[in-house]
Amino acid sequence: MVVISNYPPTNFQFIRRNRKPLAVGDVFALQLPGGKYLHGCIIICGAKTGPMPGANLLYIYKDQSDDIEPKFENLRPHNLLIPPVWTNRMAWTRGYFVPVGRMEVTSSQRLRSHCFWSVARKRYLSETGVRCSWLQRVLNTKFRGSWGLTSYLGIDDCISEAIGLPRISE
Template sequence: MRPTTNLRVLKASRKKPRAGDLFVMQLPDGSHLFGRVISTDAQAGPSMPGAVLIYVYRQRFPGKDVPDRSALSRDHLLVSPMMTNHLPWSKGYFETVAHRPLEPGDVLPQHCFLSAARGRYFDERGNELPGPIEPVGDYGLHSYRTIDDAVSEALGLDLA
């Protein structure tokens, strides 16, 4: 039977993520990707407040040791910023490994998400933007499955 995700289950947690948390996810080859919680009060749609805005960084690592700050730069994103809920943590696909307070250079100057249904662009607070500002993410709530798909596509892996 095929696994439902390429991401491996690490350690489930009921602890709510906080802005600045660094988390790790494990790929099928055993390597790890790091991500960062940017906000825990994003708006993933007209009636979806309280979403977790995350970044996923491109560099792979052999383990869970937190890399140097330069590897976790807003300029080294693997995929566009995403908004999700707490399930990636509670199911164990994301494991929080450290906390570093966010500094101004850690966060993109502007987040932009496309609402495909409405054909318009919004920021993480639900404010409409005049047009696209790269990198453009999807305006909506991502599940751990759609995060897995986006990461897999970006890395050239077959979808689970």
């Protein structure tokens, strides 16, 4: 657990702050307790039609590494640790996510479609806010996310649960 000034505690380890603009294809690292790294990629940046204007859609991959540099061949949608997640820039500005590279986001690096559960609308929505078809829901059984902005603390909870770490929020 790390406590930085007045920030809430998290399992993410502080690395360094980043205020540079984010872009589609930015690959980032986050550090877990014990020093291992996970990697992620920005799939949609500054969405106009996401759950909130300016939201970023992230993939976070399951392979843990001793190295902050990713193995780009492992950054594929079949290797996701948690479902795609919408978030803002705070994990970068607070120093928990750091840029470590960039890749072209092609169809082989993306899920064929995205489905997110909207609690308010009580239906599944695509990344553009359109209702998901039956086929999209079937194809995305494993990777259904939530239609809403998830803070870095919420991402911390999802990752902690997925890898068996105690959640800080509990």
